[in-house]
Amino acid sequence: MSRNGTGTVKQPPKYKQIIVYIKEKISAGEWPIGSVIPSQRELATMFGVNRSTVITALEExxxxxxxxxxxxxxxxxxxxxxxLLATNPPPDWNEYVQSGNHKPSQAAVQEINRDESNQSFIQLSKGELSPDIFPLETMKGVLRRVTENLGTFGYEEPRGFLPLRQALSDYVKTFGIDASPSSILIVSGGLQALQLISVGLLHRGSTVLLERPSYLYSLHLFQSAGMKLSGLPMDKQGLLPGAITAQKKQKKGDILYTIPCFHNPTGLLMTEKRRLELLRVCEEERLPIMEDDIYRELWFDEPPPPPLKARDKHGHVLYLGSLSKTLTPGLRIGWVIGPELVIDRLSDIKMQTDYGSSSLSQRVAAEWLSSGLYSEHVHMVREELRVRKAAALHALERYMNELATWQIPVGGFFIWLKINAKVSMLELFSKASRQGILLNPGNIYAQETDGYLRLSYAYASLSDLERGIRQLSQIVASLSK
Ligand SMILES: Cc1ncc(COP(=O)(O)O)c(C=O)c1O
Known part of the structure; x- marks a missing residue:
């Protein structure tokens, strides 16, 4: 309705009122498809018009x-x-959705992301610590202390809350990284670090060399920004550095991405010898490295060898860490450590992206780290994961010995399971989903690892781990016939 100059409400013409009335009845579901609408005579009486006005409305x-x-x-x-009911049809969102620059996730990844929040599933897929391990009481205490000491807060400086960067500087020293707060950038999780690097340091046509399979294949982060991924083979010691030289096609602007500690998805730990070799080759090739070390602290028997970054004397390595796998992904706190020039560039992009990570999360993270509670907590997480890993291995031994092969993990969240028989993984995934078990098929992480599953022992309860693996074995057996 519009107002005319005299302040009285101007009604739309009668035939339009009839159209609106009928459309409202249909859109509200009161007149579903197949309903007979009132006759012309009835409508004419209802609206106080003659039949020709009703006919005009019905014709439209x-x-x-x-x-x-x-x-x-x-x-x-x-x-x-x-x-059809809208007076003005809406924009063709379908077309917009198809034409955005960022590529969509694979359909399977989207499905897994949706089902991972479904509490009724047994989550053998989830790369997250179980709620049973969440340190709720300590977190409440930390939040109370943060609240007591809280001053006013707003946008933080571009590299992030200084006390957190100071706490991180002290913390990474414990595994050999010398980094002053000015070479640390706080980000909203490791994933944002990758995003910032893709738009801040690389260009269309750059190649990202990486382990194959890799977590990075499950995202379209770099490809969406016009970069190519180039997979490198691995053996039990980790990525094969010889393959970097063999490719002989490194260009200016290329970069290497590696997960040396408890690799996602294979769980492999890169040996010290291999780390030194990799660093040497990358230095020779002038190939910078993104070292994604977010599983580092989740070791079982002995700490992993020092990070590549700890050996990096010439600023080759950008080091990525996060609280997501050790404390909670809910805080969305991660960090990048690198040459100040790079940190400045990435912090500028970060400012243009979100003006910094949550001030509150940064204060909470700083309190966890500087109070020493974080180290204590991580110690407890290792114990818990050890128990879960043992339970998963026990169930695998019991139910899947004949059906699959696997390596015993030395840390992290995952067992990389190779199904012995050639079964359709799509069928396996769907059948398991129907039985309430969520799996991560290997082909998310590289096409050729189609016969694999990434099994997480971090999230499900001990009884669900046992039940899930037992049911999985029955499904695999039924599909192997
Ligand atoms: C190897 C690796 N890097 C980065 C991430 C992203 O973690 P976040 O952004 O929560 O720190 C994940 C999460 O699964 C991961 O497995």
């Missing part, structure tokens, strides 16, 4: 494909699509 609705005259029945509703 017919032209829109919403109603149709049926012999012997009268006028019936034949369509209730919202698009």
């Amino acid at each position: 609705l017919m032209a829109d494909g919403l109603i149709e005259g049926k012999m012997g029945m009268g006028t019936v509703v034949i369509n209730n699509t919202w698009m």
Whole structure:
């Protein structure tokens, strides 16, 4: 309705009022498809108009494909699509959705992301610590202390909350990294670090060399920004550095991405010898490294060898860490350590992206780290994961010995399971989902690892781990026949 100059409300013409009335009835579901609408005579009486006005309205609705005259029945509703009911059709969002620059996740990844929040599933897929391990009481205490000491807060400086960067500087020293707060950038999780690197340091046509399979293949982060991924083979010691030289096609602007500690998805730990070799080759090739070390602290028997970054004397390595796998991904706190020039560039992009990570999360993270509670907590997490890993291995031994092969993990969240028989992984995934078990098929992490599953022992309860693996074995057995 619009107002005219005299302040009285101007009604739309009568035939439009009839159209609106009928559309509202249809869109509210009161007149579903197949309903016979009131006769012309009834409508004319309702609106106090003559039949010709009703006919004008009905003709417009017919032209829109919403109603149709049926012999012997009268006028019936034949369509209730919202698009047809809207006076002005909405923009074609489908076209917009298809044309955005960022590539969508694989359908399987989208499905897993949706089902990972479904509490009724046994989560053998989830790369997250179990709620049973969440340190709720300590977290409440930390939050109370943060609240007590809270001053006003707003945007932080571009590299992030200084006390957190100071706490991180002290913390990474414990595994050999010398980094002053000015070479640390706080980010909203390791994933944002990768995003910032892709847009801040690389260009269209750059190649990202990486282990194959890799977590990075499950995302389209770099490809969406016009970069190529180039997979490198691995053996039990980790990535094979010889393959970097063999490729002989490194260009300016290329970079290497590696997960040397408890690799996602294979769980492999790169040996010290291999680390030194990799660093040497990358230095020779002038190939910078993104070292994603977010599983480092989740070791079982002995700490992993020092990070590549700890040996990096020439600023080759950008080091990525996060609280997501050790404390909670809910804080969305991660960090990048690198040459100040790079940190400045990435912090500028970060400012342009989100003006910094949550001030509150940064204060909470700083309190965890500087109070020493974080180290204590990580110690407890290792104990818990050890128990879970043992339970998963026990169930695998018991139920899957004949059906699959695997390595015993030395840390992290995952067992990389190779199914012995050639089974359709799609069928396996769907069948397991129907039985309430969520799996991560290996082909998310590289096409050729189709016969693999990434099994997480971090999230499910001990009884669910046992039950899930038992049911999985039955499904694999049924598909192997
Ligand atoms: C190897 C690796 N890097 C980065 C991430 C991203 O973690 P976040 O952004 O929560 O720190 C993950 C999460 O699964 C991961 O497995």
